[in-house]
Amino acid sequence: MSRTKPLAEPPKKDPRRKTHEALVPPPGRSRAALAMSASAARSVLTLQTCRDCGHVQYPARDACASCLSVDLAWVPVSPAGELIAETTVRTSTEPYFRERTPWRVGTVSLDAGPTVLAYLHGEVGAAPAAVRVFPYLDRSGNAVLMALPVEGSPAMNEDRQLRELTADPKYRRVLVTDGRNPVGRAVARALSDAGASIVFVGIAEAWKGFAERDELLAIPKVEIMDLDVTDTTSVEALAGEIGGKTDILINTADHVRAGGVMSRNGVTIARDELDINVLGLMRLAQAFGPTMSFRGADQDNSATAFVNILSCYALSNWPAYGGHSISQAAALSALQCLRAELRPGGIRVISLFTGPVEDPWYQTLPPPKVAPAAIAAAVVQALRQGTEDIAVGDIAKDVLERFAQNPKVLERELGQ
Structure with a gap:
């Protein structure tokens, strides 16, 4: 496991340097997916659970992927899971991500059942690796999932990708x-x-x-x-x-x-x-x-x-x-x-x-x-x-x- 390098206090901005335009990730989400954003606003990991058959599913849908029931509830689930695959995005057609590459993402099998796509904290090792998955709001206000190490270093909050999803007051x-x-x-x-x-x-x-x-x-x-x-x-x-x-x-x-x-x-x-x-x-x-x-x-x-x-x-x-x-x-x-x-x-x-x-x-x-x-x-x-x-x-x-x-x-x- 790599340890997060402690954040250095940023230098004063060069007044001659252009201020970058404030870009956000693509904001579009379905009505069903917005319910996950509502839970992420309270830092609670919830997934759709079918009241008829008990199937837990991801991503959000209007009907159960197992029995097609529309009686779905958003239920808190365990964040524990295992990273089973990963990649690093080094280029993107989306302006927001293009300015922030490289960006680690991976596939995580949750103990609750579903396999989810998540951003990867820098201290998460190569697959397979035990992780904890938590919801965050990206800069467009939508829910994204991030896989964190089971045991992190004291400076883990200063990870570059995690800091992009939070408003940590350090050096601000x-x-x-x-x-x-x-x-x-x-x-x-x-x-x-x-x-x-x-x-x-x-x-x-x-x-x-x-x-x-x-x-x-x-x-x-x-x-x-x-x-x-x-x-x-x-x-x-x-x-x-x-x-x-x-x-x-x-x-x-x-x-x-x-x-x-x-x-x-x-x-x-x-x-x-x-x-x-x-x-x-x-x-x-x-x-x-x-x-x-x-x-x-x-x-x-x-x-x-x-x-x-x-x-x-x-x-x-x-x-x-x-x-x-x-x-x-x-x-x-x-x-x-x-x-x-x-x-x-x-x-x-x-x-x-x-x-x-x-x-x-x-x-x-x-x-x-x-x-x-x-x-x-x-x-x-x-x-x-x-x-x-x-x-x-x-x-x-x-x-x-x-x-x-x-x-x-x-x-x-x-x-x-």
């Missing part, structure tokens, strides 16, 4: 939009520990000073920037300063208050929630999105991901914090639109769902609550795995699971 420049809240500070610390080159941290009205300023400045590679997501001029000014070198943007700005629709007097709080949680997100996307999309293939300095931290109650309103849930639902819809707009540039949009956070605004709620450090760790995990949707904490995982089962039942449960 990251903007965290709000360092005043505990989540923003925890995320900045986690990104620094994960090897980010620079962590820009936005602070609204930084000239006023704040108690946690020294805490932020003590984190290696952190630079404090003036950023107020409610002020279009502030957002555009920062984009003009660092937009061309922001590889990952993580929006931690949030305005949360208790109360629903009738339980509040007026709409002032709701206006603030929408201004920060929804319009702030849109301002960031409009200012930073076009440049990030243009830089989706900027060699070793390419832009890779736009991350937004959401409440799990974006999926179904929680009346105790109903106004905040409304703003989160609108933000989730905005992210779905942004995902489609950034996809041609190969930029991944990640939605990270949390339950109530361990901070002053949820002080009166009983446990369980999510610690900011847990959210920060999940951000790094999502970037390294290249997922689109990830839930943090027991409450968020439970809400997402129940929403998938029956949204109407969840609505009534939360209403009680």
